[in-house]
Amino acid sequence: MKKLPLFLLPFIPFWGMSQTKNFIDQAHIETTAKVDTLVSPDRIYLNITISEKDTKGKISLEELENNMNTRLKSLGIATDKQLVLKDLSSNFQKYFLRQQEIQKSKNYSLIVYNAIMAGKVMMALEQINISNISVEKTEYANMESLLLTLKSRAIKKASMQALAMTKPLNQSFGKALYISDNSNVMSPYNNRMLAIPMKASKNSSESDSMAPIDIEFEKISVETEVRVVFKLD
Template sequence: MKKIALLFIIFISTKSISQTKNFIDLPYIETSAKVDTLVIPDRIYLNISITEKDTKGKISVEELESKMNDKFKSLGINVEKQLFLNDLSSNYKKYFLKQQDILKNKNYTLVLYDAKISGKVLIALEEIEISNVVLEKTEYSKSEQMLLILKTKAIEKAKNQAIAMTKPLNQKVGNAIFISDFNNVERMLSGSVAGIQIRGSKSLSNSGFIPADIEFAKIKIETELNVKFKLE
């Protein structure tokens, strides 16, 4: 029984080696193709800090929070779905100033879907003396679907390259016998947006800021394939 099992293993191993050798011995052409595109981000994350420090303790965090929600609703923002409290473990963060005063602070993340509404939000927050706003990140919600489209284009590009290279040799490109996929989805933040990071009261209004002028850096989506085609 041991001899039979050993012979069976040797047979399987020999068959595997033979298949590998046959693959290597096939006449083939190898080519690679890279394609990319730029997309406009449709998810914009703003970090908003509400603190009594901005009003020197004259307006409470609760009142600022209420005003902020009213402003957002007036802009058509669904605060239940688009506004999130960052610190869920405790309702407040406390800062001690001059070893006596306690000023409360709340941090939120607001999700928006285009640059124009982002500009309106910044202006609205300035109007109610909330000026501590920072861009967290931008995203494209359909990046996976776009990646699949780019893969198709990369395969087509790779085959066209193979055909172009074999045409002078009077050879034909057959089926693909090997495909290697290298993905690279680059999600870029918009670090060059004027006014998107605000520290200090009335910074937008003093600079003549116009909401429609905000533009976020486009996101680069890229894919690269390496393909071996059989030569016929």
């Protein structure tokens, strides 16, 4: 392999730097634009734990599980699609002579599509000794499409800002030399215990004298910010 003459070596990095700096050295204008919106969640994931411990061992896990499945189906929930088993655990609580008592528990994830159904689930399961329910997370189904829309709006806003800054100078801007974006989705729920406000229901039995108020879950905040560098003509 031939060695380059020493007097040429120092010029190689500077040549590379000059190529890199071509973008920066052009006359340009830089602007940042931010757009945001709020959307109602349409995917609400409930974390449900059923345990023999909650009934002091009086009701078996299998019976609790069957009762839960029946109640959820009565609400119109497709348990084969909306209910997923997360884990199974057994806790060794007591020992009686040579026999040991095992209190089992199961953890499920249930997806519902609005706050009213979430409230109905909580009420129905409380009536069968299942009350360990929390909101695992909330989502918006069309989030990807929404983010693309927000990015497009942010780019248009950045272009308008560039126009507003160059017009008073009797200058114009050209093509974009550089674009970057950053998006942020803020869901207000993360493993929070579910507490749905209730109201009295007139035409109902004693065991079902309350109904969830017609409310919505707190909305999801979605924000997109773009940084655009335009060439100055």
